Amino acid sequence: MGRARKVFFRRRKVCKFCADKIDYIDYKDVKLLQQFIPERSKILPRRISGTCANHQRPLQQAIKRARHLALIPFTTD
Amino acid sequence: MRTYELMFVVDPRVSDEDVVTMTQEYRNMIASGGSTITAEENWGRRKLAYTIDKLNEGKYVLFYVSSETGKTALPEVEHRMRQNDKILRYLTVRTDEDLKRAARRQPAAGTTPPPPGESTSPAAAEIGPDEEEV
Known part of the structure; x- marks a missing residue:
């Protein structure tokens, strides 16, 4: 981050949950979770989404719960 | 006090009336086990994200359970569900620990999910209709 290796400007990613002040990530909130499961239905990594570690953890838990209840897919084939 | 959420998916071929009698x-088990059902949600028929036993739909039911003593009949209920x-x-x-933590982090703002106050909302308003055609 601090090193000036990249010349071009890159937009700083912000954790969505910090920005929107969502503290309880509900496994029933499919719309919210879907923002973090791209086409292949894998969980979007932190380095892409910018989610902070404190929120990625419950997010991951919520996604896995929702998958178990068939609210969101494990894979898309 | 401990709070729990118990969600389950019923075979869509079971009629709505039978779902009620079944649940x-x-x-009764939850009520007699020292805990109370504070709210209940019936999402009704909903498309599954993947097929389960060759079924594409399921009927979703959700119980919000709270227990003063921390004693519940939930293990027994789960056992019965496994057999059904x-x-x-x-x-x-x-849910109590996570909700408490969330409430502590932002005492004033109103974005924490509402505690299960209203009972048996007809359908999950946020997640219901727009999911149907996939």
Whole structure:
């Protein structure tokens, strides 16, 4: 981050949950979770989404719960 | 006090009335096990994200359970659900700790999910209609 290796400007990613002040990530909130499961239905990594570690953890838990209840897919084939 | 959420998916071929009578048994078990059902949600028929036992749909029912003593009949209920082949999926989640943590982090703002106050909302308003055609 601090090193000036990249010349071009890159937009700083912000954790969505910090920005929107969502503290309880509900496994029933499919719309919210879907923002973090791209086409292949894998969980979007932190380095892409910018989610902070404190929120990625419950997010991951919520996604896995929702998958178990068939609210969101494990894979898309 | 401990709070739990118990969500389960019922075979869509079971009629709505039968779902009610079937779940009545679980309701009774929870009530007699020292805990109360604070709210209930019936999402009705919903498309599954993947097929379960060659089924594409399921009927979703959700119980909000709270227990003063921390004693519940939920293990027994889960056991019964496992034996019932009309129950495709079930999930019990303990919610009090996470909700408390969330409330502590932002005492004033109103974005924390509403505690299960209203009972038996007709359908999950946020997740219901727009999911149908996939």
